[in-house]
Amino acid sequence: MDSGNGSEDGTPWGRGDGQGDDDDNNRDWGLKDIPNDVEVLKRVWRNEKSAPEILAYESLLVERVQEQIANMEENILAAAESLDDMMLSIFEMDVNRLMFLLRAYLRVRLSKIDKFALHVMRTADLWDRLSPQEQEYASKFVDVLSKHMHDSVLGKLEKEYESMMKQAASSEENDMIVEPNLDTYVFCRSKTALGTFQLDDKGDETVDMMPNDLYILRYRPVRNLIETDRIELV
């Protein structure tokens, strides 16, 4: 038991959990460097930030991280008296860094929801990637947006131009909905050799991904590799 820290009751400064049950996040990452949740969240955040579309919400990870933050804050509070200044501030920095990561992750998702709300709401597959809270946020956001658009502009136009989705009633598609550009390019790397990977339908374009080297690739052909955690975005 690693009590240390001068606290007599042996405050459990451990991770609480998270060590054993994050198998899902460790696919293909090798056993010798099983990342802790901080590393996992950092990767998830970088992926989210670099990917053009919104990725699946990491609900289990976020739950674990929130729990660890809460535990740690509780522990700090309980042991504050017995810790010297420096240790206290180190423990606080540890928590603050994780909170920063968590906020950054949630925030970059919100900004994507803002940008692509209409598209996300109308695409079941994307809608399912949101957390319940994000879904609520997106619905409200679209309500407010459409009310605003209607009140300020659209409501004053001819019926034909009233829709927020279309330029005109005659448009065949919903050509006013902003969608992410999946044919953008991303910087990515893999920890393991992925072998030859096909980048187009015809097989003219392939890439031989070597471990730890960085590649710039078109997002669309590699999006599944991100989903399955075989590459990470940088």
Add this chain to the structure above:
Amino acid sequence: MAGQGASEPALFTELEVEFMAEDESINIVPNVRMDTLNMICGDYGPFRPQIPVTVPLWLGIAMKKRSKCRIQPPDWMSVERLSEVLEMEREAPREFQPLPFHYVEIAKLLLDNAREDFENNYMVQSLLEDIKDVRWDKVEKGLKNLSGRTHAVKLKNISAMEVNRMRTFTVRALQSFFKHDNDDMMKQTPTDSDSQSTPSSSDRLPRRTLRPR
């Protein structure tokens, strides 16, 4: 161009890149006694005076700021190693020398916060500046090789800061190439120069690299 929100490439701020670098490992020599720190990011310590111990950079700097330790300069930051790297960077115009992915940020954090722990800190800094310049020059030259036929770029040993700095331009260029390339394909009207440059699939490079060989 800023209006094309949908295709705006994501960019990390300098502070965000630095934040990531702060998790890299560094060896310190504590001058205090302190038990093992069991933190969310991992367990570090125990700390004993004069016994080197490996910690994340942010922790090392936090202790350094309170004069509780000395930083052991990483091997790659010695004048000898950096001089070697610089020389090799200059000799091999088509490749990057291996340095830590966050070498720029690590060096900045260390030189800002633990300058006195480096002998020749002035020399170290100036070598690093030179290395940065030589490498960036290579990045710029490499970017000239981008073309409509570029579908993959391999960047061996490129660093985080370099990625971040080249990202916007590179991604926009590749996006445009891809877009126009596909427009062409739809129209099925290969121009003369097109048919010359893409005679057959076997002639297409499997990948374009910033250091084509």
